[in-house]
Amino acid sequence: MPRAVCQVSLPDQSTPPEWVHLLPMGTVRGVDGRGPYVLRDQAHAAQVIAASGTGVDLPIDYDHDAILPNGRRPIAAGWIKALDARPDGIWGRVEWTTAAAAHLTAREYRYLSPVIDHTRSGDVLRLRMAGLTNTPNLSALTALASQEQLDAMDLLVPIRAALGLPDSATPDQITAAAAQSRQAAQTLTGVARALGLPDAATPDQITAATQARTSPPAASNPPDPSQYVPMSQFTALSADLAAMRQRLDTDAAGQAVTAAQAQGKVTPAMRDWALGYAAKDPQGFTAWCSAAPVLVAPGTLAPSGPAPAAPGVGDQAVTAVCSQLGLDPKALTTPATKEA
Structure with a gap:
């Protein structure tokens, strides 16, 4: 089954938090485009917790050393001792190691990245583990985030504005609008080429060239008589x-x-x-x-000769x-x- 790595920021405080927000409720997508990941309701969250609880504490490592081939020996930063289904998602109670607590207090690590199993449609099936990291992905996991982490989503503000979308537009809606804009640009390029204009012709230039081709000739430029024949001759021909x-x-x-x-x-x-x-x-x-x-x-x-008799x-x-x-x-x- 597919597996995904997500991220949530940890609070800026003098001691590491005991409870951390691991998975948000609802449908979310990573900042890097991965997803969507779906946790429908508290009943679904309870199913995920039941599938994740194997009687062994779930580990928290550094930078996903336990699952990524980075050549480092995986060392535990903490252990998830319990999971809880809450209205805003799944939370975990963590016992941090002394070294991890020092890293968090010094703000050397600021984000927690859970590893999940999910279906092809994105439904979360199981929580595998988590890792301390400095590369956040799931911006929806912000219950304990600092304001600096929230600013990462501000990058989408100018994109929404450029596409004419409301501030509430989701990443999927932004992607669809961008695809439509690209298709429209390709269409304009084809029209420009048909009119003998460069590919970079603006919509105003395309409009002007189209009007010039469809408008009747100006009175100052009468048609060339050598190019036409009288209607009477055309009709006779x-x-x-x-x-x-x-x-x-x-x-x-x-x-x-x-x-x-x-x-x-x-x-x-x-x-x-x-x-x-x-x-x-x-x-x-x-x-x-x-x-x-x-x-x-x-x-x-x-026939020759006498007419034949009528057939009998x-x-x-x-x-x-x-x-x-x-x-x-x-x-x-x-x-x-x-x-x-």
Whole structure:
């Protein structure tokens, strides 16, 4: 499970305190950004105390010599003899060694750093030990702190002001606001580059460049006539292009239908329908031709000789094909003129 090292300042007094504040109630984060660490209520604090009490006094060392690979032999500065769950967190009763008491009285050490186990979400599980240190981290542990230690949090005051946040903004809110400001700055840089401005262009410069591109030309700078054509000419040209496109589509449809007739899949009676289909949906007509059956001998554009008789009851194949195509079987008997 994750383990964290926190800090709390000790009071400035002639003798070391017997009871020290080890963990605060609520949700806190270290000044260095670690955390958050959560001690929900006194019931949760009682659970932490029960998990920490192994029947052996919890040690207090110097500078976390017992857990950090600093090459020094760990020496006890004191022993936590009892733990107590109070409204403001967990407190511990400490018996200091003579040497540690002298260091504290001389203010050679001023902070106590508890070591805790916690879940990935930050819930405190157990208090392991503590260490005397001079590098404070958890500013929320200030019940016994001197005013000098409280001043460390003043570093966040100008940051909140620069981000436009209230004095009550938490470190998480400050981090989120800083991320939004960074994203906005990156967006402005992209806009500046698109306008041909340097990356460091100010918002006022970006606004001016945008207005210059979107504003109509000044009366003193009339448009260049060589760059424009009269609307009448533009309209006529557009109409010519549309007529040309329609002729091309019609020619293409005629070629497709003629090819389908040559394959025997379109009869003369179907030509008008096929021309409309091919002109409206060339791809659909091509797909239909691929799947359509051969109705007349390939290469025959029109039947020759006397008109065939109307299909009778026995002409089941012709009748079935006409039914699928939506045609009147009698239409196949209508004489048609060969195409030139």
